[in-house]
Amino acid sequence: MEVLLFGIAKDIVGESKIDFAKSGDMPRSVAALRDLLNKTYPEFAKLSSLAVAVNSEYALDDVTLRSGDEIAIIPPVSGG
């Protein structure tokens, strides 16, 4: 499972994506993904907000993650 990173999220991790196939401990829900990110990269907890998109739609914490999903971390947006 790949997780795409954008904006400050990319800077925090130092990569444009995280591949959970490599690390082995794939999170099963949006909430679990958030917990894992906050634990691994404490800088995430300092952001104004952090959203997760599953298959390019905003996803709430209870959404289940499947291995084929396109998952993205959406730090505070600032277009316009």
Place this chain on the structure above:
Amino acid sequence: MEVLLFGIAKDIVGESKIDFAKSGDMPRSVAALRDLLNKTYPEFAKLSSLAVAVNSEYALDDVTLRSGDEIAIIPPVSGG
């Protein structure tokens, strides 16, 4: 004293101006001008509103008219 006419006011009078030097009875105030117009051309009384400009500024009824003034009848505006 000349009074400029625009829009429907021009259509009502049938001219683009009224020259009071010719007709002799020059009104002394905005109110007097309105009275005269309404008396001479009853169609003016049917308009939504009727403003008068003296020297290209909107003028209230009590404004005095002098022979050198540029006077204009302003029927309801509809720009834009």
Place this chain on the structure above:
Amino acid sequence: MKKTIIEIVDAIDVSKTYMELSSPKSGGICVFIGTVREFTQGEEVVSLEFETYRKMALQEMEKIAMEAVKKWKLNSVVIRHAIGTKKIEDPVVVVGASAPHRAACFEACRFLIDTLKERVPIWKKEIFKNKTVWVSAHP
């Protein structure tokens, strides 16, 4: 120095408005364009004819621009109205404002067109197939 462009013209070139309003001090530019609509209250319009008391109209447009610049701290304002015969889809008026932030330019732009319609001496005649109407003349 605040820039204001006030004009009454025969034909409006909308595409230049943006460059007239652009400024390094602005973060937002709002432009409104009024165009000739093919139907008015269900009746098909052939064309519109605009006339103006030019000297007074320019003066009133200038006052409106000044009021807006002062109230919303604008960097620039454009108020440009066309006169003469206008066909369906032709632009008849363009107003625009630029400001550091977007709220100011939106509010100012709305004020410019609303106030222009209230008090600038310009008159519009609607030409239909079988009649002509001076807009707003009668209740």
Place this chain on the structure above:
Amino acid sequence: MKKTIIEIVDAIDVSKTYMELSSPKSGGICVFIGTVREFTQGEEVVSLEFETYRKMALQEMEKIAMEAVKKWKLNSVVIRHAIGTKKIEDPVVVVGASAPHRAACFEACRFLIDTLKERVPIWKKEIFKNKTVWVSAHP
């Protein structure tokens, strides 16, 4: 048939927006242009860098356009955002709406830019002389 134009581009040509929104059914067109301002909170900006999650951004922009068309009965909508490096005075976003009457196009245009800023996945980094800042990232 309602016309909507949704794009993420490298450089915005503002001048074509008006023609994209023009329609015989419209009496009013409102366009908002967001540009790079030289100062942010008193600090001089060198440039801005925009990046996007393109697939999702286009989808969210499309949803916003559809919401606006439905709510305000618009004839057409444009939402166009630039990405990459933008210098002072460059346009970074253009949104516009056309409608039979002006109130609808103003309200819709404001909705388009406000909602874009709330939920479209585009990120802006401010480049100053001595630092860079991801806008809105921290409280």
